Amino acid sequence: MRLSTPFLVLLSLLLSCPAFAVDTDGDGLLDLIDVPGFNPSAAGVVSFQRLGIEDLDGANLLTEAHTLLLSDNRLATVPDHAFDRLVQLGLSNNQLTHLEKGDFTGLTNLPVLDLTGNQITSVESRAFDGLANLQTLDLGFNQITNIESGDFDGLDNLQWLNLGGNQITSIESGAFGDMDQLTTLNMGGNPIVELNLSLSTFSSIGYCDGFSGFCVDGGVLALVLDEAVLSAYAFNAIPYVAAMEAPARSRPAPCGHYNIDSTDNASRRFC
Numbered sequence: 001m002r003l004s005t006p007f008l009v010l011l012s013l014l015l016s017c018p019a020f021a022v023d024t025d026g027d028g029l030l031d032l033i034d035v036p037g038f039n040p041s042a043a044g045v046v047s048f049q050r051l052g053i054e055d056l057d058g059a060n061l062l063t064e065a066h067t068l069l070l071s072d073n074r075l076a077t078v079p080d081h082a083f084d085r086l087v088q089l090g091l092s093n094n095q096l097t098h099l100e101k102g103d104f105t106g107l108t109n110l111p112v113l114d115l116t117g118n119q120i121t122s123v124e125s126r127a128f129d130g131l132a133n134l135q136t137l138d139l140g141f142n143q144i145t146n147i148e149s150g151d152f153d154g155l156d157n158l159q160w161l162n163l164g165g166n167q168i169t170s171i172e173s174g175a176f177g178d179m180d181q182l183t184t185l186n187m188g189g190n191p192i193v194e195l196n197l198s199l200s201t202f203s204s205i206g207y208c209d210g211f212s213g214f215c216v217d218g219g220v221l222a223l224v225l226d227e228a229v230l231s232a233y234a235f236n237a238i239p240y241v242a243a244m245e246a247p248a249r250s251r252p253a254p255c256g257h258y259n260i261d262s263t264d265n266a267s268r269r270f271c
Contacts, residue, residue: 033058056082078103086110093117099127111135125150141165149174165189173198186215198226207233
């Protein structure tokens with residue numbers, strides 16, 4: 001039997017919506033609590049993926065869950081105090097556009113946060129306040145254009161940070177300060193012109209190997225290292241550094257500003 005095009009379109013729409021979902025609070029959005037099968041007593045790994053969820057009302061009721069997977073929905077905001085007691089939160093492939101202070105309040109024990117594939121353009125200063133035990137933060141494949149000082153404040157225990165596949169062109173001085181536990185910083189796939197690592201302490205970062213270590217693409221024209229402390233692996237991973245006859249020590253000279261000239265690959269200047 002051959003199905004008509006209108007029938008196929010209708011069938012597609014029906015399959016893309018949770019069956020019998022009811023908008024109980026009348027806000028016009030599909031809330032988590034309204035999704036068929038929502039159970040506040042659910043424990044362990046709880047998954048609500050690909051259900052068209054637009055609002056997180058009810059998330060705070062999942063007190064027995066340690067992992068909450070909400071990928072591939074339509075979430076545009078993260079309300080204050082929406083989560084508690086989680087050890088993993090998956091919010092990839094939603095419609096988040098910016099992160100604000102208070103978004104992740106209550107997640108003091110969360111070690112893993114996945115925000116890949118959203119539409120995030122900006123991160124408010126101290127947006128990650130309260131995530132004192134966060135070890136892995138994935139912000140890959142968003143639309144972030146610059147990294148500002150204060151964006152990652154409070155993430156003293158962060159070990160793995162992915163910023164790959166964004167639109168980052170600039171990094172403010174001190175943006176990576178107080179992140180001396182980092183072992184991986186991936187910034188590949190960004191059109192970075194000036195790589196500013198001032199006030200950073202990357203003593204534990206290794207050489208780029210896939211998605212681990214210190215990864216940044218070519219195209220960097222200036223490297224600013226004012227009062228930075230880099231491991232030898234991190235320093236040598238920066239494009240063209242090998243040709244710059246860098247000093248054979250892990251702590252670059254204070255107030256170091258490297259200009260990478262396209263003609264000789266490595267004119268070096270210290271102020």
